[in-house]
Amino acid sequence: MLSASHNAMPDNGIKFFARGGHKLADELEDRIEAVYEEHRTGAPWDRPTGAGVGRVRDYDEGxxxxxxxxxxxxxxxxxxxxxxxxxxxxxxxxxxxxxxxxxxxxxxxxxxxxxxxxxxxxxxxxxxxxxxxxxxxxxxxxxxxxxxxxxxxxxxxxxxxxxxxxxxxxxxxxxxxxxxxxxxxxxxxxxxxxxxxxxxxxxxxxxxxxxxxxxxxxxxxxxxxxxxxxxxxxxxxxxxxxxxxxxxxxxxxxxxxxxxxxxxxxxxxxAVMERLPQILINVKDVDKSRVATSGELAAAVTEAERELGSTGRVLLRSSGTEPLVRVMVEAADIEQARSVAQRLADVVKSALG
CATH class of the missing domain: 3.40.120.10 (Alpha-D-Glucose-1,6-Bisphosphate, subunit A, domain 3)
Structure with missing residues (x-):
């Protein structure tokens, strides 16, 4: 399918589904992407043209x-x-x-x-x-x-x-x-x-x-x-x-x-659930590959988790598509969540920048 998902029109792309409407496994998506990259960078590709591409038909009863x-x-x-x-x-x-x-x-x-x-x-x-x-x-x-x-x-x-x-x-x-x-x-x-x-x-x-x-x-x-x-x-x-x-x-x-x-x-x-205050900060232009290996960052997260206790939590996640790290902090108090999140974001910037 052609889709911009939840994004604006310039972000339209191609999404593949398996027979029956199921999403493809990661390994198969990786293989498709690898083949695409090979041909995009110059490898010969005997691709169909003209009538060989196929036909578009409306499925009105769908x-x-x-x-x-x-x-x-x-x-x-x-x-x-x-x-x-x-x-x-x-x-x-x-x-x-x-x-x-x-x-x-x-x-x-x-x-x-x-x-x-x-x-x-x-x-x-x-x-x-x-x-x-x-x-x-x-x-x-x-x-x-x-x-x-x-x-x-x-x-x-x-x-x-x-x-x-x-x-x-x-x-x-x-x-x-x-x-x-x-x-x-x-x-x-x-x-x-x-x-x-x-x-x-x-x-x-x-x-x-x-x-x-x-x-x-x-x-x-x-x-x-x-x-x-x-x-x-x-x-x-x-x-x-x-x-x-x-x-x-x-x-x-x-x-x-x-x-x-x-x-x-x-x-x-x-009202069956109460949303705890949640702060998300995107830290841009950092080496997201080092999130799991930085000792300085690990120490900062441990300290933040100790401060928040059982009423809060910390999550650091590398973006899958951009050179940034997402810092998410939840706490019972919004100001505490904001303070801890900003402190962690500063450490991400200094440790991975």
Whole structure:
């Protein structure tokens, strides 16, 4: 597929999927990239041209089949709910409003006029300002935001407050446990999930399995161990019984179905977890390859963890695509989180710069 994911149009790229809609293994992606690099730098490539490239065909019935699938997996209808949908001028612009409407919701759409250039442009899951304003303006029960390729879902409650991927996971985990579909009483998330999510799952008697950052690692753990629910704070939620990867429309529908079924507001449901203050600082232009080997940095992290104790945590992570290191600190107090994060960022800069 061609996708800019949650980014702007200039970041469009090519994404490969295996037969059946599954993501490729890391090793296979590496092999594809290696072949591409060989030919990009001059190796001969007997590639197809003209008619040999293939044909493009519209699959018109796919739209209705997909919407029918989405409606078919919902545990209950959405009658009585007024929902604002922000489609990020992307892939969900037709499907999502149709699915929510067929499920019984009163739908108001924004960001649903893609022109090939405006994807994620000031709207969608990475820009929630318009959605927050629209939910309050229309007196809606909630708002749902997708990103350009529609694999993410973030939400807004009736007050205009953000409900992130961790909170959505928490709400769906309890709903699935109640329905008997949360296999192993387990949720899979990444190490970037808020500490408040971990504490909430422990309090509810559920097991949390954490993976490296990236939905592919969440999915690998789910498939390997037979778990049904996993995701990321960014809103990339995987309900494996009904989709092979993250599906923002499906996630939004299931979240709205929980609101409709319980008669509670999204704000009430999301209160199952308290988001601890989280500070993220990107330290640029450093040698990210030395994060794991710097003694100075290791000592600074140990001291920070001692200071935070059991009510906070530290995570240092090298970016996979940029020459930077991400410093994430959580604490019960926002000022403490900010202070510790800045102190660690300064050490990263001095030790790895």
């Amino acid at each position: 739209f209705d089949k997909y919407v029918a699938h989405l409606i078919g997996v919902l545990p209950n209808r959405l009658d009585g709910l007024k929902i604002v949908l922000d489609e990020a001028h992307g892939a969900a612009s037709r499907v999502s409003p149709e699915a929510f409407s067929r499920a019984g919701a009163e739908v108001i759409t924004i960001g649903a006029e893609p022109d090939g250039l405006n994807i994620n442009d000031g709207c969608g899951s990475t820009h929630l300002e318009m959605l927050k304003a629209a939910v309050v303006e229309h007196g809606a029960d909630l708002g749902i935001a997708h990103d350009g390729d529609a694999d993410r879902c973030l939400a807004v409650d009736h007050t205009g407050a953000e409900v992130d991927g961790d909170q959505i996971l928490a709400v769906l985990a309890l709903a699935m446990r109640e329905a008997g579909t949360l296999r192993g009483e387990t949720v899979v998330a990444t190490v970037m999930s808020n500490l408040g999510f971990k504490l909430a799952m422990e309090r509810e008697g559920l097991t949390l399995v954490q993976t490296a950052v990236g939905d592919r690692y969440v999915l690998e753990s789910m498939k390997e161990n037979g778990f049904a629910l996993g995701g990321e704070q960014s809103g990339h939620v995987i309900v494996l019984d009904h989709a092979t990867t993250g599906d923002g429309t499906l996630t939004g529908l299931m979240l709205a179905a929980r609101v409709a079924a319980t008669g509670k507001s999204l704000a009430e449901l999301a």
